[in-house]
Amino acid sequence: MSAGISATQRVAVITGGAGGIGRAIAARLQRDGLRVALWDLDERAAHEAAAELAELADGAPRAALGVHVDVTDEKSVTAAMQTTVAHFGACHVLINSAGTTGPIAPVADSELAAWQRCIDVNLRSVFLCSRAAVAPMLAAGFGRIVNLASIAGKEGNPSMSAYSAAKAGVIAFTKSMGKELALTPVRVNCIAPAVIDTPLLQQMTPAALAASLAKIPMQRAGTAGEVAALAAWLASDECSFSSGATFDLSGGRATY
Structure with missing residues (x-):
């Protein structure tokens, strides 16, 4: 395959694809004509979400695939990529959207295990999945990696x-990998949202949520659809001269 292939021939992997922002991005990419692999720790949810998306694809063959994967585990990620490529024949787009807010507590009161789990889900996973995607993207002659960071980073x-x-690590990782692949057909960028209205907000305490919303000049949370719209552009041919960049989606909160 080459960069000249149509969107309907392209394959996108979306981690955390069974719900929230990941699901919204998967739906948007599918509407744009891509075939989608929904990677998720919740196997049942992944298969159900893929079945629903496939049903909306107007009978397009093999439009969506649900894949059970632990994105923090090297062997699981390798197996998931093998399953995806075996099913679709390629991987052209990777959206790293799996995440968790982790412990909401002062550093002095944070437990190491919960702290490390948050790092693993939000950062280790980006490394493992991105590493697994490079070879198939180079083989296809086209690649777009989009990482979900945060204004918190x-x-x-x-x-x-x-x-x-x-999330700060995700931003730095994106800058590093984007530079590494600048002379290839692969582009690596990230999105730094402020508060987005998804079920993930339920992990935040009311006080933490209120404090975050108060910092947004637009005085509202963003929507998963707004994130998906930006991700769709970053995954497209039109995003050709941006790599290693961080795109704010903060309702005016970001100052740099």
């Missing part, structure tokens, strides 16, 4: 040290 949210540190 730029500013640091109080009592969310693990999440803030992980």
Whole structure:
């Protein structure tokens, strides 16, 4: 395959694809004509979401695939990529959207296991999945990796040290990998949203949520659809001269 293939021949992997932002991005990419692989730790949810998307694809053959994967586990990620490529024949787009807010507590009161789990889900997974995607993307002659970071990775949210540190890592990882692949057909960028209205907000305490919303000049949370629209552009041919970049989606909160 080459960069000249049509969108309907392209394959997108979306981690955390069974719900929230991942599901919204998967639906948007499918509407744009891509075939989608929904990677998720919840096997049943992944298969159900894929079946629903396939049903909406107007009978397009093999339009969606649900894949059970632990994105923090090297062997699981390798197996998931093998399953995806065996099913679709390629991988052209990777959306790293699996995530968790982690412990909401001051550093002094944070438990190491919960802190490390947050780092693993939000940062280790981006490394493992991105690494697994490079070879098939280079073989296809086209690649787009889109990582979901956060405004917390730029500013640091109080009592969310693990999440803030992980998302800062995602931003730096994106810059590094984008530079590495600048002379290839693969582009690597990330999105830094502020508060987005998804079920993930239920993991936040009311006080933490209120504090985050108060910082947004538009005085509202963003929507998963707004994230999906930006991700769709970053996954497209039109995103050709941006790599290693961070795109804010913060309702005016971001200052740099």
